[in-house]
Amino acid sequence: MSRPLKPTRSTVHRKLHSCTCLPFLQFFGGGIYAPDPSTYDPIEILLNAETEEERNELTAKWRDNKLSELNFVGVVAALLAGVLTSTGSWPSILPSGELSPWPIRTTWYCGIVLSLFSLLTAADQTVRLHRLSSHRDGLDNVRKLLAKRVRKKKGRQASAEDDVEAQIQHHHQYQRSNMPGAEMSQERGATHEHAVRHVLQPGLLQVVTWQMPVMFLTSATICMIVGLFLHIWSATPHVGRMGTWDDDSKVAVTYTVVALVAIVLFCVGQVALYSPIRK
Structure with a gap:
């Protein structure tokens, strides 16, 4: 029995990499927002495992880890939605006591919508x-859902498994007419193994869809942070203009320094987690 081959850099993999083409922004593809190899590779490996038992084991492991991730994202999204909803009752810090400017309310309202959709998509994927x-x-159905779909000549949409089977049948017909029995059997097995390992790939839409709860949650968090900056300043x-520093100015400067330090440390952490995966 030959050893399983490592997944190759497929078209979907290259598309995901191109989403973060700028070198100094690539760490955003480390899983906290855009899908990264840690999102794509496990799916590709479970689709192309050598034996049915191994495929089932990897699929069950992926499913259990994904359910844990969705549960965590759903809890955090609910907490963030509660915090953003409570911003309407925060005391006004404007000197005149007037209503907050529209950009502040807009960012917080957008954050509420995004956090709610993060919660909704996490719940939907958990139920599914x-x-x-x-x-x-069930495990076979999960793999069929994750596999990329291809277009047949008749125009109907078919799963990647169907495409593999069609290639195998075509190859078998050709081999029966041109090869002796023993050699045909060996070549048939090699062709089947090659097709299963190299044709099945995760669909780009599937990879992005399973990342949506995290993407919504990250976007809502960004809206919350931007709204805080606008609210304080x-x-x-x-x-x-007046050359004086009152309490509001001191609060704004202190908050900005702390927030910028936290953002820089967060980015450093993302780079540290991102680099080993890409290498």
């Missing part, structure tokens, strides 16, 4: 995984 797994052929329109 549980229902697929409850079927007798909206109380200091006089800075630089």
Whole structure:
């Protein structure tokens, strides 16, 4: 029995890499927002495992880890939605006590919508995984869902497994007319192994879809942070004109310094987690 081959850099893999083409922005593809190899590779490996038992084991492991991830994302999204909803009752820090400017309210309202959709997509994917797994052929159905779909000549959409089977049948017909029995059997097995290992790939839409709860949650968090910046600095329109530093100005400067330090440390951590995966 030959050893399983490592997944090759497929078209879907290259498309995911091109989403973060700028070198100094590639760490955003480390899984916290855009899909990365840690998202794509496990799916490709479980689709192309050598034996049925190994495929089932890897599929069950992927499903269990994905359910844990969705559960965590759903809890965090619910907490973030609660925090953003409570911003409407925060006391106004504007000197005149007027309503906050529209950009502040807009960013927070967008954050509420994004966090709710993060919660909704996490719940939807959790329910779908549980229902697929409850079927007798649940693990096989999960793999069929994850596999990329191809277009047949008739125009109907078919799964990658169907495309592999068609290639195998075509090859068998050709071999029967041109090869002796023993050699034909060996070549048939090699062709089947090659087709299973190299044709099945995760669909780009599937990879992005399973990343959506995290993408919505990250976007909502960004809206929350941007809204805080706008909210605090909206109380200091006089800075630089009157030459005085009141309490609002001190709060704004202190918050900005702490927030920028936290953002820099977060980016450093993302680069540290991103680099070993890409190498």
